[in-house]
Amino acid sequence: MTDQLMTIREMCDAFDVTARTLRFYEQKELISPIREGQKRLYTRKDRGRLKLILRGKRFGFSLEEIRQLLDLYSLGDGQTTQYLRTYEIAQKHLADLEARRDELNDVISDLKEQLQWGEQRLSQINEKDVSA
Amino acid sequence: MTDQLMTIREMCDAFDVTARTLRFYEQKELISPIREGQKRLYTRKDRGRLKLILRGKRFGFSLEEIRQLLDLYSLGDGQTTQYLRTYEIAQKHLADLEARRDELNDVISDLKEQLQWGEQRLSQINEKDVSA
């Protein structure tokens, strides 16, 4: 299985984060590894959550916002009582993400235009250099 | 024209930021409004830059990174000596942005799956309620 337990060091190497970071996330209740005596052991679930945390950070979410998002993925076991609310929140998040993607596409288009404009200027300069 | 000059308050209202934020960005040389006596007056150019700043923040860029991106858009006047370096930086940013968009699309797909899964659970519950 992929249910391999990993030490903190293995996690650091695998995800390119420091041990301090992992303990910090744990303190903020973003992940909750098993304790074998003193040592922490990270499960597949922890790895999944960490992956989402790092993703969230890349998109400018605060750790607190990420914690809320993580809760979305951690149901399937608990009662469905609160699920309707969660569902609505998730819908909003989805809309937000899609808006972000659209905006990101716009930014990419703009940047590409700028670069093409720059390329033309560069080629003009090169022509000058050659003809001089 | 849209070359209307705006006061700091008008900017705050238009972009939903505080005056402190605008002054802070100015101190960091992200924007550079005109000075009429004591007061700041923001041009169309300033508004364009602010828009990009806020966009950048939404995607998790630091202000320092945003400053570099802004420099891309503000050439066309200065020397092209440094442009090659800037061009390379821009290429990297572009690749980064496209990777982000792809990742964002993955996240959106995942979330949609989760939601559909949730919808099925909800409809099952509703059936129970009806048959009870």
Added chain:
DNA sequence: AGTGGTATTGACGCAAACGTAAAGGAACGT
């Protein structure tokens, strides 16, 4: 018993990105 490697819990430090007074100038109406 000593040495080395890895983990753990504090605790303090720090940069980024502003918030929040404090104190004062400039323009305006009355």
Added chain:
DNA sequence: ACGTTCCTTTACGTTTGCGTCAATACCACT
């Protein structure tokens, strides 16, 4: 002249997200 409103600079405070010791503990060798 006075109060009000809007802006200014200066400067200290705060939160987030970790970095960086310091002291301690566990385990494996030798």
